[in-house]
Amino acid sequence: ETGVTQSPTHLIKTRGQQVTLRCSSQSGHNTVSWYQQALGQGPQFIFQYYREEENGRGNFPPRFSGLQFPNYSSELNVNALELDDSALYLCASSPWNGDTQYFGPGTRLTVL
Amino acid sequence: KNEVEQSPQNLTAQEGEFITINCSYSVGISALHWLQQHPGGGIVSLFMLSSGKKKHGRLIATINIQEKHSSLHITASHPRDSAVYICAVGRGATNKLIFGTGTLLAVQP
Numbered sequence: 001e002t003g004v005t006q007s008p009t010h011l012i013k014t015r016g017q018q019v020t021l022r023c024s025s026q027s028g029h030n031t032v033s034w035y036q037q038a039l040g041q042g043p044q045f046i047f048q049y050y051r052e053e054e055n056g057r058g059n060f061p062p063r064f065s066g067l068q069f070p071n072y073s074s075e076l077n078v079n080a081l082e083l084d085d086s087a088l089y090l091c092a093s094s095p096w097n098g099d100t101q102y103f104g105p106g107t108r109l110t111v112l
Numbered sequence: 113k114n115e116v117e118q119s120p121q122n123l124t125a126q127e128g129e130f131i132t133i134n135c136s137y138s139v140g141i142s143a144l145h146w147l148q149q150h151p152g153g154g155i156v157s158l159f160m161l162s163s164g165k166k167k168h169g170r171l172i173a174t175i176n177i178q179e180k181h182s183s184l185h186i187t188a189s190h191p192r193d194s195a196v197y198i199c200a201v202g203r204g205a206t207n208k209l210i211f212g213t214g215t216l217l218a219v220q221p
Binding site: 033035037041042043044045048050055056058088090092094099100101102103105106108 | 145147152153154155156157160198200204205206207208209210211212213214
């Protein structure tokens with residue numbers, strides 16, 4: 001059974017650019033949640049996708065958007081990057097939204 | 113005040129010691145999660161519990177719903193247990209996780 005994978009591992013962008021991060025869910029999981037973890041902080045919930053629909057959103061601006069595909073893989077898009085967007089971005093999949101979440105290794109984004 | 117509080121923030125132990133990490137929360141929850149994060153970022157789910165006690169190997173997690181308190185215990189600690197241990201609570205229809213700030217555990221040989 002393949003676990004949750006994320007790509008890329010590391011990414012460096014400059015202010016104002018756009019970025020797309022990708023997440024492959026664990027097999028059989030139809031729910032994906034995205035989290036942002038700033039250095040030295042706990043992760044913060046960005047949003048959740050369930051069966052290709054956004055199913056809840058945290059306190060993040062609209063320039064953070066996402067997609068979930070029919071195979072339940074997911075993308076996180078961030079437009080107009082700001083320096084404070086530098087963080088580790090984690091995705092987590094679960095077989096349904098009330099179950100244990102399985103985390104990917106994360107994508108470390110640096111905005112210069 | 114954070115909705116999820118952990119203590120201690122940092123913990124240093126000698127190999128073989130019994131370790132306890134505490135978590136208190138102030139909101140209604142669907143479940144409480146204990147997670148482990150190693151340097152470099154990867155997060156592993158250790159336990160999800162909504163009542164009582166769970167045990168996996170040397171790890172034990174307990175929760176008291178009335179007191180809104182949970183503990184993670186590590187018996188016979190080992191240097192490979194060194195990591196950040198995070199308490200998180202599931203909230204709402206999405207079961208979104210609200211995380212505590214974590215406890216950095218260092219187990220010395």
